[in-house]
Amino acid sequence: xxxVTQIPxxxxxxxxxxxxxxxxxxxxxxxxxxxxxxDPGKGLTSLLxxxxxxxEQTSGRLNASLDKSSGRSTLYIAASxxxxxxxxxxxxxxxxxxxxxxxxxxTRLTIIP
Amino acid sequence: ETGVTQSPTHLIKTRGQQVTLRCSSQSxxxxxxxxxxxLGQGPQFIFQYYREEENGRGNFPPRFSGLxxxxxxxxxxxxxxxxxxxxxxxxxxxxxxxxxxxxxxxTRLTVV
Numbered sequence: 478x479x480x481v482t483q484i485p486x487x488x489x490x491x492x493x494x495x496x497x498x499x500x501x502x503x504x505x506x507x508x509x510x511x512x513x514x515x516d517p518g519k520g521l522t523s524l525l526x527x528x529x530x531x532x533e534q535t536s537g538r539l540n541a542s543l544d545k546s547s548g549r550s551t552l553y554i555a556a557s558x559x560x561x562x563x564x565x566x567x568x569x570x571x572x573x574x575x576x577x578x579x580x581x582x583x584t585r586l587t588i589i590p
Numbered sequence: 591e592t593g594v595t596q597s598p599t600h601l602i603k604t605r606g607q608q609v610t611l612r613c614s615s616q617s618x619x620x621x622x623x624x625x626x627x628x629l630g631q632g633p634q635f636i637f638q639y640y641r642e643e644e645n646g647r648g649n650f651p652p653r654f655s656g657l658x659x660x661x662x663x664x665x666x667x668x669x670x671x672x673x674x675x676x677x678x679x680x681x682x683x684x685x686x687x688x689x690x691x692x693x694x695x696x697t698r699l700t701v702v
Contacts, residue, residue: 520680520695566632576623576684577646580632
């Protein structure tokens, strides 16, 4: 059974700092991994998706990496801004044609102005 | 291109009642998945619908059921509501065999 862990559960950093969020998964047989952002009481916004054959993906100030063999992914946020404050969730998909996502419990990020 | 729309946004029900939640999928998507997110937790997979049939189910009892319609919209029905059913219910649409998902804003269900 796939288990996804995100550490830390909460993180507070001053505005402007670079930061890294971590995600680990127990079964390396994944199809892809996706990072989402969730604002309080809201739905999920997809940030980056990494296929199992890829090592990283970038979008603006965000960079996600994937090390499938070690069961780890990181989300790097450069030059953090107060608007980045949210909960960040990672989710893994087991295989082609299997749409089920297994989520971590998220990291609640607070950027201090 | 429209996104995923869920209705209602908030709902309060009494224990033992039944509830129906609705989801319209993103244009071009043919698969709908439902997730339950309890406070402070990650979303948990309930089930998925493809071609109007259930195509995968998580660890949820049969009182959680669903439908998918020819236009790929979907309903989630929950019978005999329990207090622990209070959660944010998220709908996600995707294209079978595709890569990513589009999530709706969710329905906040409170059971009292």
